[in-house]
Amino acid sequence: MSHSTLVSSTVLADHLHDPGWRVFDCRHQLADPGAGARAYADGHLPGAFFLHLDADLSGAMTGRNGRHPLPDPMQLAARLGAAGVSRATQVIAYDDSGGMFASRLWWLLRWLGHPRVAVLDGGLAGWLAEGRALTTDLPTSAAAALEVALRDQVVSTETVLAHLDDMKFRLLDARSPDRFRGENETLDRVGGHIPGASNRFFRDNLDADGRFRPAAELRRDFLALLAGVEPEQVVMSCGSGVTACHNLLAMAIAGLPGARLYAGSWSEWCSDPVRPVAGGTP
Template sequence: MLPLIEAEELKQLDKSTYTLIDTRGFGNSREHYEQGHLEGALYVDLEDLAAHPEDAANGGRHPLPELKDFAALLGRLGITPQTHVIVYDDKAAANPAARFWWMMKAIGHPLIQVLNGGLQAAVIAGIYPVTGFHSPLQPAVYPIPANYANTVTITEVDRAVKNRGQIVIDVREKPRYLGQTEPIDLIAGHIPGAINVPYLTNLGAGNRYLNANELKEQYQEIFGDVKPEQVIVHCGSGVTACHTLLALEQAGLTGAKLYVGSWSEWSRRDLPVATDEK
């Protein structure tokens, strides 16, 4: 199953055959959801998709939740390992939608897709928002997964940036990568040796992902002889990086890994910081 689904495809699906997830909240704010959401969508906040550490130096600002907690969330949503899940946001999947997709893939859930173009694309296709709240038809029990696959530690990243056979990609906007601005974390700059491929390069017209062939061509040029399995992707806190991991999956370049702690962890560990162009 491809990670992206188009709004026109969504219109053709029987609503009883999938669970729709709206991830537009942040900080347990349901404001956008309450103002209008796609019919039948269940609400998930970014805070549901992360643990809440006291010290971001160990795991970053949005470390992954405990596996038992994520399984419990899925159960409350009525999701089982057999459920086809479709998720959307209003940020071209650059925030919680791609993170939710990646977490589901990382625990081995095969039936998970992101709505290409998000809420805006749905409206253009004639799927209009509704108000009111929706609840799962029936809570479920989701088995606790064994692990989150395809993650790396800060130590592995440190080794990778010094290895010509690996690539570390920073998907943040170039001014943040170059240390010209840093609106969130304590120190500006980037991991020495990491290259900058902003996540926005994954997008084309209408804030939709480029097609699979365009994405494949773009990233194969960057990778050269390096296999996708030797690629590590990060951002500020392990959320937006999932946008690029989704793009790679759509392009058929599977196996890249997520550095969850990302810049928010690295920049708090008294490690080297770069501000030059790689």
């Protein structure tokens, strides 16, 4: 059986020694980029490899392409292949932030054309709450070849700019409501949001235990936001293309696939002062 959205701790525990499965630790802290690697060294799920948001799941910044530009797809495929990921591999991603960073790997693999990827529901906290063990042992694997067949899931700044007044083009911003309004902006030079965007804070996808809410609830919420717009006309954004992937995962769980990612998101948009800003503060 293939898993393409979420997987439970119970299911993962049953497959920890399955040669057809690979687990990746995606822990990260935006304010402390080395925190994830340190946490991984202190203890991680058995067999899990570590992927760094900046070094592995993002490309080089130019000052105009946002804080977490997309990685080179062939380089990412090579990095995953070195950990034994092939087209037949079931990949599981986890973090300790409600899927905030794990969903980035989930989306990237689907972008590469690899749908056999899921996020550990409840993440590290859920794993530990069930009394499951961690290890400091470093995994090894024979290398594999991961074929790349890029899917058309990315939207450019130019496309967003050209559709600002298109009522059939729905832009959803995953940042917190205060940052969406232009308040308490500490990560980007300019506060505010892209004109016409609606706010869907990614943490609203989770329940009090840090697990994704039931599919029916997520479907109700997103259908209300879409207001008749088809999922294929929806574009997700956030600060830098990371938490937007959380909303994309939530829509997939809700049975509403097809939305795309504005990878540069707000950090790319606001890098050019000519582009319009709504609800913003300089």
